Amino acid sequence: xxxxxxxxxxxxxxxxxxxxxxxxxxxxxxxxxxxxxxxxxxxxxxxxxxxxxxxxxxxxxxxxxxxxxxxxxxxxxxxxxxxxxxxxxxxxxxxxxxxxxxxxxxxxxxxxxxxxxxxxxxxxxxxxxxxxxxxxxxxxxxxxxxxxxxxxxxxxxxxxxxxxxxxxxxxxxxxxxxxxxxxxxxxxxxxxxxxxxxxxxxxxxxxxxxxxxxxxxxxxxxxxxxxxxxxxxxxxxxxxxxxxxxxxxxxxxxxxxxxxxxxxxxxxxxxxxxxxxxxxxxxxxxxxxxxxxxxxxxxxxxxxxxxxxxxxxxxxxxxxxxxxxxxxxxxxxxxxxxxxxxxxxxxxxxxxxxxxxxxxxxxxxxxxxxxxxxxxxxxxxxxxxxxxxxxxxxxxxxxxxxxxxxxxxxxxxxxxxxxxxxxxxxxxxxxxxxxxxxxxxxxxxxxxxx
Amino acid sequence: xxxxxxxxxxxxxxxxxxxxxxxxxxxxxxxxxxxxxxxxxxxxxxxxxxxxxxxxxxxxxxxxxxxxxxxxxxxxxxxxxxxxxxxxxxxxxxxxxxxxxxxxxxxxxxxxxxxxxxxxxxxxxxxxxxxxxxxxxxxxxxxxxxxxxxxxxxxxxxxxxxxxxxxxxxxxxxxxxxxxxxxxxxxxxxxxxxxxxxxxxxxxxxxxxxxxxxxxxxxxxxxxxxxxxxxxxxxxxxxxxxxxxxxxxxxxxxxxxxxxxxxxxxxxxxxxxxxxxxxxxxxxxxxxxxxxxxxxxxxxxxxxxxxxxxxxxxxxxxxxxxxxxxxxxxxxxxxxxxxxxxxxxxxxxxxxxxxxxxxxxxxxxxxxxxxxxxxxxxxxxxxxxxxxxxxxxxxxxxxxxxxxxxxxxxxxxxxxxxxxxxxxxxxxxxxxxxxxxxxx
Numbered sequence: 001x002x003x004x005x006x007x008x009x010x011x012x013x014x015x016x017x018x019x020x021x022x023x024x025x026x027x028x029x030x031x032x033x034x035x036x037x038x039x040x041x042x043x044x045x046x047x048x049x050x051x052x053x054x055x056x057x058x059x060x061x062x063x064x065x066x067x068x069x070x071x072x073x074x075x076x077x078x079x080x081x082x083x084x085x086x087x088x089x090x091x092x093x094x095x096x097x098x099x100x101x102x103x104x105x106x107x108x109x110x111x112x113x114x115x116x117x118x119x120x121x122x123x124x125x126x127x128x129x130x131x132x133x134x135x136x137x138x139x140x141x142x143x144x145x146x147x148x149x150x151x152x153x154x155x156x157x158x159x160x161x162x163x164x165x166x167x168x169x170x171x172x173x174x175x176x177x178x179x180x181x182x183x184x185x186x187x188x189x190x191x192x193x194x195x196x197x198x199x200x201x202x203x204x205x206x207x208x209x210x211x212x213x214x215x216x217x218x219x220x221x222x223x224x225x226x227x228x229x230x231x232x233x234x235x236x237x238x239x240x241x242x243x244x245x246x247x248x249x250x251x252x253x254x255x256x257x258x259x260x261x262x263x264x265x266x267x268x269x270x271x272x273x274x275x276x277x278x279x280x281x282x283x284x285x286x287x288x289x290x291x292x293x294x295x296x297x298x299x300x301x302x303x304x305x306x307x308x309x310x311x312x313x314x315x316x317x318x319x320x321x322x323x324x325x326x327x328x329x330x331x332x333x334x335x336x337x338x339x340x341x342x343x344x345x346x347x348x349x350x351x352x353x354x355x356x357x358x359x360x361x362x363x364x365x366x367x368x369x370x371x372x373x374x375x376x377x378x379x380x381x382x383x384x385x386x387x388x389x390x391x392x393x394x395x396x397x398x399x400x401x402x403x404x405x406x407x408x409x410x411x412x413x414x415x416x417x418x419x420x421x422x423x424x425x426x427x428x429x430x431x432x433x434x435x436x437x438x439x440x441x442x443x444x445x446x447x448x449x450x
Numbered sequence: 451x452x453x454x455x456x457x458x459x460x461x462x463x464x465x466x467x468x469x470x471x472x473x474x475x476x477x478x479x480x481x482x483x484x485x486x487x488x489x490x491x492x493x494x495x496x497x498x499x500x501x502x503x504x505x506x507x508x509x510x511x512x513x514x515x516x517x518x519x520x521x522x523x524x525x526x527x528x529x530x531x532x533x534x535x536x537x538x539x540x541x542x543x544x545x546x547x548x549x550x551x552x553x554x555x556x557x558x559x560x561x562x563x564x565x566x567x568x569x570x571x572x573x574x575x576x577x578x579x580x581x582x583x584x585x586x587x588x589x590x591x592x593x594x595x596x597x598x599x600x601x602x603x604x605x606x607x608x609x610x611x612x613x614x615x616x617x618x619x620x621x622x623x624x625x626x627x628x629x630x631x632x633x634x635x636x637x638x639x640x641x642x643x644x645x646x647x648x649x650x651x652x653x654x655x656x657x658x659x660x661x662x663x664x665x666x667x668x669x670x671x672x673x674x675x676x677x678x679x680x681x682x683x684x685x686x687x688x689x690x691x692x693x694x695x696x697x698x699x700x701x702x703x704x705x706x707x708x709x710x711x712x713x714x715x716x717x718x719x720x721x722x723x724x725x726x727x728x729x730x731x732x733x734x735x736x737x738x739x740x741x742x743x744x745x746x747x748x749x750x751x752x753x754x755x756x757x758x759x760x761x762x763x764x765x766x767x768x769x770x771x772x773x774x775x776x777x778x779x780x781x782x783x784x785x786x787x788x789x790x791x792x793x794x795x796x797x798x799x800x801x802x803x804x805x806x807x808x809x810x811x812x813x814x815x816x817x818x819x820x821x822x823x824x825x826x827x828x829x830x831x832x833x834x835x836x837x838x839x840x841x842x843x844x845x846x847x848x849x850x851x852x853x854x855x856x857x858x859x860x861x862x863x864x865x866x867x868x869x870x871x872x873x874x875x876x877x878x879x880x881x882x883x884x885x886x887x888x889x890x
Contacts, residue, residue: 231506231768232506239822264814264815264816305771315750316744319713
């Protein structure tokens with residue numbers, strides 16, 4: 001019971017409270033191969049993400065499919081445990097500051113204090129009452145309301161289940177609580193004894209929201225809640241979510257790929273690319289002055305009703321690289337229009353380039369890597385090796401990649417390529433609360449961006 | 451907009467339209483009664499334009515699109531009424547398909563009516579153009595149009611491609627069905643050739659080959675010719691893939707659909723649809739399943755191919771901001787009816803049907819304040835035996851007694867802009883101004 005009191009005393013509803021602090025969260029899925037299913041690598045779905053969600057605010061999480069935004073949403077709501085880093089729940093502002101100092105501090109005393117803090121606040125270390133406290137305060141609404149509502153249960157069972165599990169109500173009281181929840185989401189008493197299939201998509205999403213609201217949570221993780229809905233229904237749901245937030249001081253983590261929805265709903269925005277945060281900051285600031293080329297590309301590709309009629313949609317070249325072997329340096333450099341020699345060009349870029357060009361790739365026999373920036377590419381013939389070496393010195397490859405090349409030597413059927421070694425690009429501050437993981441300052445290079 | 455008035459043509463009255471839908475009505479029987487999925491829909495697709503067909507789930511836009519190629523499940527569906535006429539194009543006579551001034555350097559022109567050879571007769575309604583009535587065409591003739599003159603791109607490329615066939619095998623089918631003569635020509639067999647070789651290769655080139663044919667064709671005397679034919683086929687497939695800017699088409703040919711990304715699969719679908727230079731392309735939500743960045747690329751591609759080949763496009767979508775970007779004209783559908791149709795700029799500047807306005811206000815934009823999205827109240831009505839009233843009744847903010855008793859017809863309100871609403875003037879004054887200010 002001690003832990004319970006401990007937690008509840010801290011969670012009073014102050015506006016500047018941090019509901020949830022995500023610190024360096026990683027989720028790596030092992031790739032298994034062979035008879036013994038040995039681990040040959042990891043898909044780095046989420047790879048070191050940090051941000052805060054404050055009480056009563058909406059944080060938008062955007063990115064292309066496969067960037068790890070849904071995985072992160074699941075880690076935040078405790079549906080899957082991160083393989084590294086931690087998600088901390090119910091900290092005050094001062095405690096978050098203390099947490100950051102402790103995480104940076106490596107001393108034994110700090111580690112001990114950190115361990116104590118983690119037992120009370122880190123969601124995958126919680127036990128007993130503290131765990132139940134987290135679970136009831138963090139709810140989730142899923143994209144597909146067909147799959148997330150049990151087709152064999154009545155609405156009263158679906159919406160009333162959280163109340164029953166937490167022994168909040170039973171009998172007539174339960175029915176009344178469910179009715180009041182349904183009324184809050186625009187449904188009524190006459191919907192109590194119906195099955196999910198008797199409702200339209202928008203109504204089913206309302207039932208999901210009613211279920212999430214049942215225990216009066218602090219945080220709701222919304223994973224693409226409107227992407228299966230028509231615009232007029234989407235408008236109803238977005239309005240409903242806003243009203244609930246205003247009345248109850250809810251915090252939302254809004255996971256979506258739809259930029260116009262995020263622009264409308266979110267106070268702060270986190271853009272993800274290949275498991276890492278590309279940019280984060282106040283929504284309006286990010287939309288007005290995007291600092292990362294990826295954010296710019298996303299905004300440029302999205303048609304908007306308010307655009308000028310002459311504006312063309314800008315497509316983004318290339319495709320998302322394999323998350324099992326994410327690019328070095330800046331992960332976006334393979335598709336970036338303004339990449340510099342310092343952006344992390346590596347051996348894999350040569351291999352990727354070979355794959356897309358006909359003929360040469362067939363002659364490639366193997367790659368002996370010293371590290372990601374230094375390797376020998378073995379070819380079946382010396383002619384093929386010479387061919388590659390001369391192409392690497394020509395204009396066929398991006399200028400930035402060419403400048404990053406430090407050494408190309410042909411010895412027999414092998415080409416040794418060595419690139420400049422660069423560290424991973426970290427988030428840097430671009431304005432108050434506005435961070436971007438990009439080496440270049442867009443004001444210097446805006447001509448090349450669009 | 452394309453200029454339709456002075457497009458040169460050798461026909462008596464060059465049709466400015468490639469296809470027109472008249473009073474199309476499709477019903478589906480259900481336990482509770484007849485569902486009026488599409489109710490007297492009429493519109494036309496002009497030559498070379500992109501017509502957007504927008505509406506929400508269940509408004510009948512996909513049913514309309516599919517009716518062009520007889521892809522509707524009939525039975526159980528019932529085609530109660532209506533016609534879909536199509537004016538196919540043929541190779542330009544003046545330049546033999548290489549492109550000249552007479553055909554806008556596309557190499558194709560509206561085909562002449564077979565009964566009057568372009569002079570104008572009763573069969574072609576005096577236009578002189580070949581007229582095909584798609585809905586009642588026998589199976590063998592619609593097969594010749596499907597994929598050749600009219601092609602379709604489906605929403606979900608994962609489902610529309612056969613998972614058990616390689617990309618090359620699926621694309622080959624298009625050529626084997628519609629380009630048999632050219633393939634035979636590549637193998638050195640002319641149209642007059644008879645004899646065993648010509649017969650066997652003819653069967654191979656039109657997908658009628660059996661295992662005995664395959665055996666005979668693999669024997670030395672015929673093998674060379676067969677290989678010539680298959681090489682030509684492979685090159686055709688690769689060329690079609692290259693058109694959609696797939697970087698290494700010869701590698702893609704031997705892959706299976708599951709080995710490709712969503713954007714790549716959609717490109718394969720587009721390659722398949724455009725392989726035979728169709729006159730009309732029906733794109734049913736081609737980018738809904740894709741990321742915005744890929745979407746922009748696919749749209750660029752369709753636009754570019756359309757420009758080069760003068761293909762007309764029927765673009766079915768629910769995304770208003772997208773339709774505004776890529777369409778010349780827009781038809782808005784609601785509950786099985788076209789409620790508003792007109793030039794894109796007219797519709798978006800001056801939306802005149804309350805439903806169109808509702809849809810436009812429901813799209814979240816940077817300017818709308820949170821919680822202030824204008825949601826349309828209520829839900830889409832059930833289309834089971836609907837009453838003779840405006841379908842928007844009950845959700846419309848400007849409803850009058852007349853709306854409940856009578857169904858409004860599409861009426862022109864200005865040049866190239868028609869609306870089916872009794873009270874569009876009053877309604878327009880009431881809550882449209884905010885949108886007007888923004889776009890002008």
